[in-house]
Amino acid sequence: MLRSLSLSLSIYIYISDHTLFSSLKISLNSCLHFNLNLSLSLSLIPTMVFSLLLSVITLGSLILSLLSSLSLFFNKLHLKIRKFALYSCPSIGCLIAFYKNRRRLLDWYTELLSQSETQTIVVHRLGAPRTIVTANPDNVEYILKTNFANFPKGKPFTELLGDFLGLGIFNVDGEKWSIQRKLASHEFSAKSLREFVVKVLEDEVESRLIPILDDAAENDRIIDMQEVLRRFAFDTICKVSLGMDPLCLDLARPPPPLASAFDAASAISAMRGTAPVFAVWKLKRTLNVGLEKELKEAVKLVHGCVDEMIRSKKGTMGGNSGGDLLSRFLESGLDDEMVRDMVISFLMAGRDTTSAAVTWLFWLLTGHRGIEKQVVDEITSMKNGGEQLGFDDLKGLNFIKACLCDDMRLYPPVVWDSKHAVKDDVLPDGTPVYRGNRVTYFQYGMGRMEEVWGKDRLEFRPERWLDESGMVKMVSPYKFAVFQAGPRVCLGKEMAFIQMKYVVASVLRRFELHPVRSEPPVFVPLLTAYMGGGFNVRVQRRGQQ
Numbered sequence: 021m022l023r024s025l026s027l028s029l030s031i032y033i034y035i036s037d038h039t040l041f042s043s044l045k046i047s048l049n050s051c052l053h054f055n056l057n058l059s060l061s062l063s064l065i066p067t068m069v070f071s072l073l074l075s076v077i078t079l080g081s082l083i084l085s086l087l088s089s090l091s092l093f094f095n096k097l098h099l100k101i102r103k104f105a106l107y108s109c110p111s112i113g114c115l116i117a118f119y120k121n122r123r124r125l126l127d128w129y130t131e132l133l134s135q136s137e138t139q140t141i142v143v144h145r146l147g148a149p150r151t152i153v154t155a156n157p158d159n160v161e162y163i164l165k166t167n168f169a170n171f172p173k174g175k176p177f178t179e180l181l182g183d184f185l186g187l188g189i190f191n192v193d194g195e196k197w198s199i200q201r202k203l204a205s206h207e208f209s210a211k212s213l214r215e216f217v218v219k220v221l222e223d224e225v226e227s228r229l230i231p232i233l234d235d236a237a238e239n240d241r242i243i244d245m246q247e248v249l250r251r252f253a254f255d256t257i258c259k260v261s262l263g264m265d266p267l268c269l270d271l272a273r274p275p276p277p278l279a280s281a282f283d284a285a286s287a288i289s290a291m292r293g294t295a296p297v298f299a300v301w302k303l304k305r306t307l308n309v310g311l312e313k314e315l316k317e318a319v320k321l322v323h324g325c326v327d328e329m330i331r332s333k334k335g336t337m338g339g340n341s342g343g344d345l346l347s348r349f350l351e352s353g354l355d356d357e358m359v360r361d362m363v364i365s366f367l368m369a370g371r372d373t374t375s376a377a378v379t380w381l382f383w384l385l386t387g388h389r390g391i392e393k394q395v396v397d398e399i400t401s402m403k404n405g406g407e408q409l410g411f412d413d414l415k416g417l418n419f420i421k422a423c424l425c426d427d428m429r430l431y432p433p434v435v436w437d438s439k440h441a442v443k444d445d446v447l448p449d450g451t452p453v454y455r456g457n458r459v460t461y462f463q464y465g466m467g468r469m470e471e472v473w474g475k476d477r478l479e480f481r482p483e484r485w486l487d488e489s490g491m492v493k494m495v496s497p498y499k500f501a502v503f504q505a506g507p508r509v510c511l512g513k514e515m516a517f518i519q520m521k522y523v524v525a526s527v528l529r530r531f532e533l534h535p536v537r538s539e540p541p542v543f544v545p546l547l548t549a550y551m552g553g554g555f556n557v558r559v560q561r562r563g564q565q
């Protein structure tokens with residue numbers, strides 16, 4: 021067996037406020053390990069060839085990294101370094117800083133952004149385009165709206181998810197995007213879809229979610245609330261998008277194959293973007309080895325399931341097709357492949373986002389019982405004591421909405437999102453952008469900027485979202501960009517709030533949650549962020565000691 025492990029990372033970070041404040045250099049090289057077993061079978065030859073190629077590429081990148089280290093050392097040593105006390109030699113200073121911060125990269129980036137006068141930094145990473153990371157609302161508005169045409173997702177992004185998402189709305193730009201956007205926006209604004217969503221929520225909450233919590237309360241059973249909410253969200257989004265019930269929220273059973281394949285495909289696609297040696301996944305894909313082989317199998321399973329559903333849906337169409345998105349898209353006359361890619365994008369977009377937001381809110385409320393009481397008061401003061409929740413009742417839950425907004429400000433389900441510049445440009449704060457540069461708006465950092473949210477920015481304080489009459493204030497979507505903003509704003513935003521409010525109201529009206537762990541959980545950013553280690557809780561019926 022031949023294995024090679026390599027890591028070569030090179031990052032230069034400039035704090036961009038027209039002055040180069042700091043240059044950080046990381047060069048982390050771990051050695052290649054060769055371990056040769058002489059009795060190799062023929063089937064291992066592709067793996068060997070691949071590993072050898074990987075090693076050659078890695079060695080090349082090590083040499084390049086070393087050369088760039090040296091050139092940076094000799095070229096930039098004269099720069100005035102006004103910040104970062106640890107910084108004595110460009111290579112070593114940053115190696116220490118990066119190494120020290122490797123488990124808290126989001127907070128480290130946030131600190132760098134808050135030290136920049138315009139909340140913008142420029143990052144150079146070996147093998148990746150020059151990247152501008154910004155938490156500045158004016159820049160965000162410029163990228164997402166004012167000069168939208170210059171900042172598409174771009175090939176570097178769409179390539180990563182392309183095998184999985186195909187030409188679905190989430191993963192295309194230009195004409196292909198705008199056709200789907202128009203059609204989907206039309207369907208999303210339909211009253212019938214809203215009614216359908218509320219009906220799906222009612223079924224899933226009453227017949228599955230509440231019985232699980234009841235059982236946990238009755239038997240003093242510890243449950244992982246994050247896992248419960250993820251499975252709930254998968255059932256819900258499958259029912260809404262495909263009109264099919266995957267029966268995922270049954271903790272006694274392993275997740276259904278569609279859910280596991282979906283998890284694998286999105287995780288491996290996301291990993292393509294974080295591989296230390298750039299675009300090595302393309303080589304793996306050609307050779308059909310390792311994770312790329314797993315991805316191919318997972319995508320085949322997802323495509324197979326959805327294709328089958330399209331066939332069976334077409335067979336039942338003509339009468340009452342059910343109100344789900346798949347039926348709606350098929351009725352609009354799109355071809356089957358396009359419809360398949362579109363619904364997969366919806367599954368992807370609507371899956372883990374709502375469960376992540378609600379998990380973090382439940383955790384925040386366990387540390388803020390006074391705020392939790394206000395939530396419960398809001399529900400029980402509704403006309404029927406919150407026992408039946410229609411679309412209009414849900415729209416009116418202002419305090420819960422404020423809680424969700426402050427929760428997502430601190431723990432956004434999508435921590436950052438990138439675009440790629442078509443032409444040279446200059447952002448409103450003066451940061452130059454060159455053709456092909458990556459421009460990332462950083463939702464996690466934006467929610468924690470003092471300039472944007474004030475001195476109490478790190479506190480969970482839902483009142484900041486409410487006006488004197490208790491209504492939710494209008495806040496610029498470029499300041500609170502957790503749903504993106506502008507022409508490509510999240511299509512499921514309203515549906516997401518309806519779903520999250522429904523779950524929060526239904527659970528907290530009946531139960532109190534008590535975390536098993538006393539230490540704060542870890543925020544882990546993947547394609548969608550989640551709570552490291554899950555959220556294990558004891559469940560108690562409200563009002564019972």
Ligand code: HEM
Nearest residue numbers: 189369370373374377433434502503504508510511512516
């Ligand atoms: C708390 C929940 C949610 C959050 C925070 C959220 C956030 C986002 C973000 C940041 C984007 C932009 C991503 C990108 O362009 O790469 C996005 C796009 C999108 N979201 Fe959501 N989302 C949520 C829930 C949902 C739900 C429930 C659905 C659908 C049922 C949905 C459907 C979509 C779609 C279709 C897009 C693509 C829009 C386009 O490209 O034109 N989202 N969402």
